[in-house]
Amino acid sequence: MKTRKVALSLVFMAMFSSLIYAETADEEIARLKKENELLELQQKNANLKNNKNKNQSVQSSNVDKSGFLGFCKGEYANTGCFIGAEVGYAPSVKNYFFADYSGTSITQNTYALPINLILGWQVYSAKNWGWNFKAFFGYAGYSSDIKTTDNFPTLKFSSSALHYGIEASYLYDFIISQQHTFGMNVGIGGYEFGTFIGQSVDIGGVVMESLDSYTKTSFISSIGVHYFLNVNHQFWLTYKYKSGYNVGDGGNQNVNGTQLKYSTTPNNVLTFAYAYKF
Template structure:
């Protein structure tokens, strides 16, 4: 009887152990299967990243830089060289004249305006789809003539003639809010450096024309504005520029038969509209 009970106990223990082992084996197989699926997913993600990097590298290396101005092209469509024209409205220009002679000294300051026009050319490079840099050089002309009332009781106004060649460089940061295949719209801020060579200086005093010497001044430029690109190639810019280097009384100076004459023009603020074609 005891032997029979012992045999039954051993049989139940063997059956229980077998069931426990089966459950443990199934759990282990399920765990290994999950780990394998996780490893496969990680490997798939790694392959996707590698393929993306290779595709971007291939795309960048496949940019066609052959032909005229091919060196200008880059990965993004808004990258390229450009040429265009810029017209502006310079308000609040001050023309200044100071005369110190044997009959005494007098000075006059007259507000005027100018419509400068520039030729622009340069290179634009985008480091991402919606932001980049614009580098340009410019060369242009502006006239700053005005009537100066030298003496309050003279009964006539004297004419001060002034014009200038403006040339320099500018660099602007571009950030685009709207980017599509046909339309790009954003804002830009920039800095620059300008030379102003004032030429054709003369003054009519009492009907007598006196030619004045030319002079050159330099100025830093700070700017802010907006831009719009149509079909990538046609670019329109509206920009406000402040020039810090032109000051009243800080211009040309010469001695005319014992009479000391000082003169200057101050085109410090200008609102410009520009069009450029990007190659």
């Protein structure tokens, strides 16, 4: 009898141990299965990342740079060379004239409508931002009639200028689609030469001999917006400030013993530009 009890106890212990082992084995199998699934998921993510980087690298290396201006092209569609025209409105130009025989100076406000030819290169470092580098060359007329006093005839000061230089701008786009791009542009640096030519003074119909030309330089800062249609057609609206033109800081010439000073100050201009990007 005692032997039977011992045997039964051993049987029950064996069954209990088997159950515990089976439960422990099932848990271990489930844990290993989860670990395998996690490893497979991590491997898939790594493969997707590698394939994405590989595709981007292939896309970048497969940019067709053959043909006319092929060197301008880049990874992003808004990258390329461009050429266009720019017209502006300068609302507060000051014409200054001084003659030492009278000891008085005359300043008259006028406006101008400058026009420039522009060309350059635009490169995007990402889909929604990039850089624009351009050169420009243009012309503007700054003539004005200066009424002094009732006893003195109207004085007409004629002035024209050739403006040429370079600009660099940072571009950031808010709206990007296959057909439309809209964003803002901020000038990060610009430098302009203004060569003022064809200057003369008409006093009551009597024209003084032509005055000497002179050249001034100016730094340019700017801010504006831009819109691209189908990538190639680009429209720009930009406000520019030029810091180098100052009243009285221009030409200085002696005419028949009279010392003349004269200057023109096109400091502020609002421009509208169209460019075609290749």
